[in-house]
Amino acid sequence: MREVAIIGIGMNKWGELWDKSLREIFVEAALLAIDDAGIDKIDSMYIGSMSSGLFTDQEHIASLLADYLGLASIPSTRVESACASGGLALRQAFIDVASGMSDVVLVGGVEKMTDVTTGGATFALSTAADQEYECYHGVTFPGLYALIARAHMHKYGTTREQLAMVAVKNHKNGAKNPLAQYPFEITIEDVLKSTLVADPLRLLDCSPITDGAAAVILCSVELAKEFKKDPIIKIIGSGHATDYIALHSREDITWLSATEKAAKRAYKMANKTPKDIDFAEVHDCFTIAEICVTEALGFFEKGMGGEAVEKRLTDLDGRIPINPSGGLKSKGHPVGATGIAQVIEVVKQFREEAGERQVKNARIALTQNMGGTGGSTLVHIFEKI
């Protein structure tokens, strides 16, 4: 297997992009990545998108986007794993380069969520859960994560305020991110006073509905050196795992076992441990998710994720900064694009282009991207050399 590097990144400002269609959003980000990489040839492309079909009635976007990118004829693959579509697309692209099948690969993610009503978007998102045994009964995604939150609070004493602190921290970081959907700070009181969505989760515990795309260019480390890329940013670990799709099928509903397994696989491949990670971009679709993920990634003991946030261990200047980009909460969550945007933050941080969000002396970083309530998870580890 060859070593794989990231040589280009591209991302537009995320938000409700009324005047841009799915194809425009994707192509915009892809072109930025191509320009950033300075390449003139792409061997294959991967697109992560949860449901272009339900959001815009458009399937076959492998063809559509290769077409609109002016690359019709190259191999193009649309990858889906609910909210982990982006992370999974990255892994497919990684394998494509690492195996030697392709030399230069574009991988992007896109989701156009505002061409349907809020009800329509909620329905599309709900297809990540078990249709017959979860959604049939009227549960929503906030509802499923609320079930996790309440159990976590009951079992470990995690508090409502600790959940709020995750949102506050991520907004504090996101306020420094010009591409974020909601680049402003919020307070704990703001969170605790926001509308109840599914007890105990409130509006400000939840990531938003967003239009957006993100793209990166991968090639072999050898080729990256030829392109005189500096620093060289390598993908040193890739871990992928699944779990029972329905929350209730799992032994312990407070434990994200797919995240644990994907992380172990990635750590093993990278020959690293949780202690080696300088910062991480994780999937905070809901505040409780970030808490559970940091435990499953091995950053904190089981049940201690809430306390860790309270102790500010995950702040930008903390022991292990989590979501310096602002996370899904502040940056936005155009589902299929999220996994790729996480990688973009890693690259920006390694290039020391993160402005006020800059994590100091970061050399090894981790991204974690999950689908549904953790039914599928991708963990990637990156190193700056």
Next chain:
Amino acid sequence: MITPQRYWREIPQRYRLEAGKCKKCGYISFPPRLICPHCKNREFDIIRLKDEGKIVSFTIIRVPPEQFSDQSPYAIGIIELNEGVKILAQIIDCNFEDLAINKKVKIEFRKIRSEGEAGIICYGYKAVLLD
């Protein structure tokens, strides 16, 4: 939209809580599966789960999906039935303040949703707090 055929296919589970018990290791799968996730055995006995259990976790849905908009707010819980199998179901006929983890519940047959004014009525299981 639930089509009649999608609804009808799951009736043994929705109406009778029919599950599959692995003939080899005893793992109970609800709904039944073709292959045991634990021991990979492919033979099962069909059993009917008992209608009693306890609350593992619960929430109150205040922003419901469209088909449930006239029912909200409503409580949803993960219920562990006596056999150790967990299901997700609404918890009804209760005051929200009375809900707590580990409280005992009984399963009742209720209407889950209707497909509009003219479509089929879909039934299934819900949980009621035991007094």
Next chain:
Amino acid sequence: MVGIIGYGAYIPRYRIKVEEIAKVWGADAPAYKKGLMLEEKSVPYLDQDTITISVEASKNALKRAGIDPKEIGAVYVGSESHPYAVKPTGTVVAEALGSTPEIRCADFEFACKAGTEAMHVCYGLVKSGEIKYGLAVGADTSQGAPGDALEYSASAGAAAFIFGKENIIAEVEASYSFMTDTPDFWRREYQHYPQHGGRFTGEQAYFKHIIGAARSIMKETGTKPEDFSYVIFHQPNGKFPLKVGKMLGFSREQIEPGLLVPKIGNTYSGSSPLGLTATFDIAKPGDRILIVSFGSGAGSDAFIFKVTEKIKGVQDKAPKTREMIEGRKFYLDYGTYAKFRGKILKA
């Protein structure tokens, strides 16, 4: 010998008081309460209908009968509020119990006596040897038009009876039916609420048919009111059963155990059947019970049951009727009640 081998009841847990309804329409609550002998009525929740309550009552009957559901040869649900205009309530009940596919089924309709007519048919099929066990259900989630007198009493409830020839807990000693074409109360297709003939629904409808059925069945069997431990009449309100009982020569003590309407209202097709389940809950071996239903349109069904030794072994096998009446319940304000009953809808 043919009789009932299992019985079950189901009453929703929500209630609304007469005062709460009267308040909205500016009516005289104490007068209604006294005149109707009615305090409060049961209200089905948003997710309950005749199908769901029939299933629960039937499950309770099955618990008491202790038989394999696959041996039930017929299921008939009588109601005037079947959820579908076309597609039987009975098929869902049969499927939920696990009785399909070798089973006869159709829905019954005859205002409030649809359930007892279902009992007639099950009794006949079992007696003739056509089927081993038959399930008859009387259930309703009826509506009264807002502001109408019936709004105070129209309520929800279900009662189920399994008939068989073995392990009988109450033997059928006689059955009878008295019926004429009398337009006292009706509902046209596509109309949401029924219409009724006011005071005409009394003498020429309720009283004529109940008295007709009761006198005839007692004449046929050579019995007198004193021969009965309990009697149950159809209960549109608390006054009518006491009045007709007096007219026939029954005492208040014989009627009261089965008189549920003051606390749950008129459950229509469930009305006298639930009175019967409540009576079975307290009956002793050797008790003789008379039940006379009434359905507008109009007719009355009558059964005489003789309770056997076996009743003692089944009473505790499922929730008792009075437990459902007195147990955990929730009182509604009129607005929430109107929402539950679909009288007001989200736009």
